[in-house]
Amino acid sequence: MADYNHRETEKKWQDFWETNQTYQPALHTAKPKYYVLDMFPYPSGAGLHVGHPLGYIASDIVARYKRLKGYNVLHPMGFDSFGLPAEQYAIQTGQHPAVTTEANLTRYIEQLKNIGFSYDWTREVRTSDPSYYKWTQWIFMELFRSWYNRDTNRAEPIETLLDKFATNGTTDVNAVCDENAPTFTAAEWNALSKDESYAITLHYRLTYLADAVVNWCPALGTVLANDEVKDGVSERGGYPVEQKLMRQWMMRISAYADRLLTGLDTIDWTESIKEQQRNWIGKSVGASVKFPLASAGTSSGTSAFIEVFTTRVDTIYGVTFMVLAPEHELVPGLTTPEQRDAVEAYVQAAKLRSERDRMADTKAVSGVFTGSYCVNPLNDEKVPIFLADYVLAGYGTGAVMAVPSGDQRDWTFAKHFDLPIIPVLDAQKDMEQQADNTKEGQYINSGIINGMTYKEATATLIAWLEERGLGRGKVNFRMRDAVFSRQRYWGEPVPVYFKETGSAGRLPYLIDEADLPLELPAVDKYLPTESGEPPLGRAEGWRYQGGYDYELSTMPGWAGSSWYWYRYMDPKNEAAFASKEAISYWQNVDLYIGGTEHATGHLLYSRFWNKFLYDRGYVPQDEPFKKLINQGMIQGRSNFVYRVAGTGREGTPAVFLSLNQINGREVTPLHVDVNIVENDVLDIEAFKKSRPDLTENAEFILEPDGRYVVGNEVEKMSKSKFNVVNPDMIVERYGADVLRLYEMFLGPLEQAKPWNTNGIDGVYRFIRKFWRLFYKDAPAGAVEAGGGTWIVTDEQPTPAELKVLHKTIQKTENDIEGYSFNTSVSSFMICVNELAALNCHKRAILKDLVLLVSPYAPHIAEELWAALGHEPGSLSYAAFPTFNPSFLVEDAFEYPIQINGKVRTTISFAVDRAASEIEREVLADETVQKWLEGKSPKKVVVVPKRIVNVVV
Numbered sequence: 039m040a041d042y043n044h045r046e047t048e049k050k051w052q053d054f055w056e057t058n059q060t061y062q063p064a065l066h067t068a069k070p071k072y073y074v075l076d077m078f079p080y081p082s083g084a085g086l087h088v089g090h091p092l093g094y095i096a097s098d099i100v101a102r103y104k105r106l107k108g109y110n111v112l113h114p115m116g117f118d119s120f121g122l123p124a125e126q127y128a129i130q131t132g133q134h135p136a137v138t139t140e141a142n143l144t145r146y147i148e149q150l151k152n153i154g155f156s157y158d159w160t161r162e163v164r165t166s167d168p169s170y171y172k173w174t175q176w177i178f179m180e181l182f183r184s185w186y187n188r189d190t191n192r193a194e195p196i197e198t199l200l201d202k203f204a205t206n207g208t209t210d211v212n213a214v215c216d217e218n219a220p221t222f223t224a225a226e227w228n229a230l231s232k233d234e235s236y237a238i239t240l241h242y243r244l245t246y247l248a249d250a251v252v253n254w255c256p257a258l259g260t261v262l263a264n265d266e267v268k269d270g271v272s273e274r275g276g277y278p279v280e281q282k283l284m285r286q287w288m289m290r291i292s293a294y295a296d297r298l299l300t301g302l303d304t305i306d307w308t309e310s311i312k313e314q315q316r317n318w319i320g321k322s323v324g325a326s327v328k329f330p331l332a333s334a335g336t337s338s339g340t341s342a343f344i345e346v347f348t349t350r351v352d353t354i355y356g357v358t359f360m361v362l363a364p365e366h367e368l369v370p371g372l373t374t375p376e377q378r379d380a381v382e383a384y385v386q387a388a389k390l391r392s393e394r395d396r397m398a399d400t401k402a403v404s405g406v407f408t409g410s411y412c413v414n415p416l417n418d419e420k421v422p423i424f425l426a427d428y429v430l431a432g433y434g435t436g437a438v439m440a441v442p443s444g445d446q447r448d449w450t451f452a453k454h455f456d457l458p459i460i461p462v463l464d465a466q467k468d469m470e471q472q473a474d475n476t477k478e479g480q481y482i483n484s485g486i487i488n489g490m491t492y493k494e495a496t497a498t499l500i501a502w503l504e505e506r507g508l509g510r511g512k513v514n515f516r517m518r519d520a521v522f523s524r525q526r527y528w529g530e531p532v533p534v535y536f537k538e539t540g541s542a543g544r545l546p547y548l549i550d551e552a553d554l555p556l557e558l559p560a561v562d563k564y565l566p567t568e569s570g571e572p573p574l575g576r577a578e579g580w581r582y583q584g585g586y587d588y589e590l591s592t593m594p595g596w597a598g599s600s601w602y603w604y605r606y607m608d609p610k611n612e613a614a615f616a617s618k619e620a621i622s623y624w625q626n627v628d629l630y631i632g633g634t635e636h637a638t639g640h641l642l643y644s645r646f647w648n649k650f651l652y653d654r655g656y657v658p659q660d661e662p663f664k665k666l667i668n669q670g671m672i673q674g675r676s677n678f679v680y681r682v683a684g685t686g687r688e689g690t691p692a693v694f695l696s697l698n699q700i701n702g703r704e705v706t707p708l709h710v711d712v713n714i715v716e717n718d719v720l721d722i723e724a725f726k727k728s729r730p731d732l733t734e735n736a737e738f739i740l741e742p743d744g745r746y747v748v749g750n751e752v753e754k755m756s757k758s759k760f761n762v763v764n765p766d767m768i769v770e771r772y773g774a775d776v777l778r779l780y781e782m783f784l785g786p787l788e789q790a791k792p793w794n795t796n797g798i799d800g801v802y803r804f805i806r807k808f809w810r811l812f813y814k815d816a817p818a819g820a821v822e823a824g825g826g827t828w829i830v831t832d833e834q835p836t837p838a839e840l841k842v843l844h845k846t847i848q849k850t851e852n853d854i855e856g857y858s859f860n861t862s863v864s865s866f867m868i869c870v871n872e873l874a875a876l877n878c879h880k881r882a883i884l885k886d887l888v889l890l891v892s893p894y895a896p897h898i899a900e901e902l903w904a905a906l907g908h909e910p911g912s913l914s915y916a917a918f919p920t921f922n923p924s925f926l927v928e929d930a931f932e933y934p935i936q937i938n939g940k941v942r943t944t945i946s947f948a949v950d951r952a953a954s955e956i957e958r959e960v961l962a963d964e965t966v967q968k969w970l971e972g973k974s975p976k977k978v979v980v981v982p983k984r985i986v987n988v989v990v
Contacts, residue, residue: 041826042809044773048897052151060912061101061113061156065623068976069110072127073624074101075606075663077632077640078118078165078599083127086149088763088793089672089755093631095778096669096859098155098789100629102893103854106918107155112624113156114606116163117143118599120268122274125528126258128564135528135564139166149765154774154896156914163611165598166528170605172555174598175533177647178245179548180654182534182880183244186214186293193653194292203227203235214293216241216248233539240545244290244650248548250521251365251431253392254282257571259566260525261286263594263639267479268393280389281365283431287522287532287591288351291646295319295515297660298645306665308788314637320516324349325500327439327509329360329412331372332420344368344423347434347514351503352495354416355484356441356462360423360450361405364388365431372423374409381406381425388427391825396427403454415508416485416499426451434516461782520643522594525574527564529592532557535582536589546589549582556588597805599640600647603627603662621657630663633671641666667857670790671754672781674761677715678724678749678838681732697747699739708732709760710748713767717796720746752792763793772802775895779804782859782894801863805898808870808891811884812902829879830906837925842872844925850890851921859894866891881906886919928983935960936987937969945986953980960986 055061063071074097079090101113122133124142143164150157163170184193189212202211207223219241227235240246253262253416257277267279268274291298299319302312328343344360362369364385373381384406405426412421415909421439428447442452442459452459462484481487486502487495503509523532533556534551549556559577567575574580574590580587601615608616626648644662651658654912678692683704686692695705697718714724726733740746753759780801785791813826820838835843846869853862869887878884885906892899892913903913931949934941935958943965947956957978960966970990977988 042806047901048774049104051897051900052154060914061158062160063110063112067110067464069108071624072109073106073112073627074629075603075627078602080118081146083142085145086765087755090766091153092672092781093669094155095781099859099893101156105914106916114161115157117212119164119166120529121595125526125564126274152769152774161606163605163609168555168557171530171598174530175556177601179533181244182548184244186211193244193650196239213242214290233542237542237545238593246288247285248288249283250286251281252284252521253279255279264394270392270395279392281442283365289520289522291520292517294646294649295517297649301661305661308668311637315642317807318517319636320350322514323352326512327503332411332413345435345438346439348439351499352492353441353462356460357414357421357439358442358458358460359440360412360421361426361429361438361440363429363431363436364425364427366436372408372410372966377407377409381408384425393430403450434514454571523591524594525572526592526841530597531558531592534587534589535586535587596640596643600643626659627663629671634668668788670788673752673790673792674755674759675792675794676753676759676761677712678707679710680707691737692732693737695739696741697749698741710762712763715748718748720748722746725868772798775897776801776805779863779894783863785860787857787859804867811879812874830881830884831879833880835880835883837854839876839878839883840925842869843886844922845878846890847919847921889916889919931983933986938990942969956980
């Protein structure tokens with residue numbers, strides 16, 4: 039019996055697409071553009087499992103559909119190929135990260151091509167390729183050459199700032215800058231040396247050097263991002279991570295905080311992702327307040343005040359203690375000799391906890407008194423200064439004025455340390471009610487604001503503080519500037535060198551643009567140097583122009599992925615990151631698909647860099663991704679064998695019970711590789727080979743029919759749970775089209791759903807049933823090349839067949855436009871079943887059905903399209919079938935006929951038949967006459983296209 043051969047067909051069409059560059063879009067075309075993009079994957083050594091292609095399949099369906107709808111589609115793929123895993127492997131083996139990365143990439147590309155994605159592989163980019171990271175370095179340089187002008191609300195070239203300094207000094211400069219940026223007149227500026235004036239500009243540039251508290255992992259010898267730390271240890275390797283103040287390159291993403299916030303209202307993203315970004319940005323309106331230090335217990339080098347930001351300055355009379363972050367720069371100077379041991383111990387303990395853990399731990403109470411005091415500027419009361427790890431140095435000012443009568447955490451801390459709690463609001467009313475601007479006389483023990491409303495009190499206090507230089511109204515953002523340094527080897531070198539300038543000190547300078555890319559040098563090891571410098575410090579003779587030290591840190595993983603969609607537009611351009619013509623045509627991404635884990639990392643950084651490039655006139659849109667869809671996770675279906683408790687230890691053989699043989703006995707469930715289980719039945723011999731440590735001389739208690747039945751549970755897909763399903767195995771056995779259809783069939787794209795290989799057989803049968811609309815099985819020796827005997831005819835379709843087809847056209851178009859891919863697969867199955875029942879093998883019906891199925895199952899569709907006589911070429915640029923609603927219009931309706939409310943028969947009438955004619959024919963019907971039993975009806979009710987009721 040001949041059947042569809044997926045192995046030959048899929049290989050044939052994948053070769054055809056590659057040879058003919060089928061998916062390479064044109065730049066000069068009258069077609070509308072459509073840019074669909076998958077989030078940049080990192081090529082791990084494990085390759086793909088069946089969960090990874092979910093979003094890729096969805097984006098590919100949209101890309102193929104849009105081509106059929108007449109769009110010029112850009113659908114590229116590339117790789118975020120710098121990363122810590124490759125570096126760690128290099129440290130362990132001594133092999134260059136580029137070697138392992140290349141091997142991983144080869145594996146990934148092979149797997150992706152086997153699934154039949156319509157990527158334009160001529161545009162592939164890799165962040166670790168010098169021809170790519172040349173432009174990542176160039177964007178860094180442009181950021182360094184820019185400042186943020188609050189007056190124009192955009193980034194501008196640093197030269198415009200220099201003009202302002204030369205004309206009016208800092209008088210009319212409204213910039214995002216360091217808080218310690220000096221003020222000066224034009225005369226003072228013009229009298230500075232070249233190096234001194236350059237040093238001042240470093241306070242304003244959008245990328246800059248600063249001391250920052252970072253996640254430092256001594257074992258890995260590098261800074262880690264928050265998402266690389268879990269429960270105080272590195273996600274990679276599980277090594278301890280501590281908080282450390284280090285000199286780092288930073289980026290002023292905070293300059294864009296307000297625009298990042300308001301921009302969310304202009305893009306079609308899920309509300310949950312938008313809300314995560316809003317919370318991360320964390321806009322707060324309040325006041326900055328200076329609390330002068332009391333002289334006792336403070337060193338002479340300590341600043342004269344502690345500055346805090348508060349959204350409730352009206353509660354300042356209730357401050358009973360001050361809390362600083364353990365890393366706060368004032369801590370050493372504030373600590374008295376009596377408290378030094380306790381403070382140093384507490385600071386050391388806080389270093390071992392990640393910021394995420396400290397923020398999440400809302401119940402534990404810990405802290406230590408510094409021995410020093412500050413003064414409440416409103417009432418001159420002395421306020422003790424404590425350290426607590428729930429305050430973070432990088433958030434706000436790293437200091438919190440504690441009002442225990444108005445904040446639960448402050449109240450808990452005050453009770454723990456027996457500190458006073460002073461009410462400042464009417465204790466009979468909820469704190470939120472106190473903020474109601476219409477209520478009078480709510481403040482008590484509150485000096486100049488007694489009897490005022492919340493709004494009046496806030497305005498009065500801010501004015502009072504501003505008059506005395508003790509504070510000001512302020513808008514604050516929770517978002518901090520981004521740390522841009524990593525003490526690693528496998529990353530983009532920072533295009534900076536350092537020069538000793540004498541009076542201005544050691545200053546960073548950009549290398550010449552002509553020297554880009556600054557490539558990674560060779561090193562003997564991928565570890566920090568013995569003196570603690572990053573791995574690049576090991577490079578022999580690596581100095582700029584032979585005499586200047588390079589920056590030894592590399593860029594973070596998010597650098598290359600913060601602009602990559604532009605490089606796809608023009609990936610071979612050597613003169614720019616993309617030509618103005620290409621950027622002008624493709625604009626930005628129409629559909630972006632990826633995981634929710636990037637909500638506050640990649641997606642924020644990408645929006646930041648895009649807005650910067652927009653400010654500087656390099657791109658025409660200030661948002662990179664118009665629509666974002668987050669695909670859900672495909673979970674693993676873990677399988678378990680059951681070892682009898684107490685067996686398999688101390689040299690005794692294990693006893694394994696089949697699931698239905700447990701019968702209340704105590705057992706230990708053990709994960710077993712899902713790839714040696716079929717329909718919940720274990721391949722015992724394969725299990726013995728895979729786990730000889732467990733199965734030597736083991737006994738297996740089987741079901742009465744001789745099978746070993748495993749248990750199952752839905753869990754995250756991971757190697758440790760032995761539930762990873764390799765897509766290569768599915769493609770080999772069932773075909774890529776079946777994999778694609780099944781992943782979509784599992785459920786809505788955005789939802790998590792379990793993988794169950796047992797369920798794939800239904801889709802496998804559908805593909806073959808679809809094939810049999812075109813071919814019938816042929817006798818042995820008479821099989822034609824297509825896989826059976828061709829049975830397609832040129833007969834005219836019937837109304838019933840047209841109805842089935844156009845119902846499916848409408849459903850498919852609506853589903854893809856609404857990203858509801860799972861219901862389309864169901865409609866294909868229904869359509870094929872109905873056409874088979876109608877014995878339909880007509881070309882006019884089947885050619886449109888092939889086009890409908892093609893975005894989901896492109897290989898079989900291409901084969902059938904060619905068989906229908908459309909060779910040479912691909913169906914990719916055919917026209918999507920046009921829905922004709924007239925084919926769904928009913929020309930007849932089957933009326934249920936009720937006698938005294940009970941349906942006794944049905945009669946079909948034309949839909950335009952008059953009610954009087956329907957009534958006459960119903961009463962003449964033999965079945966109706968039987969039920970009337972010779973009686974005359976009292977009335978006949980005809981409800982058009984609903985029912986006929988005869989009342990006797």
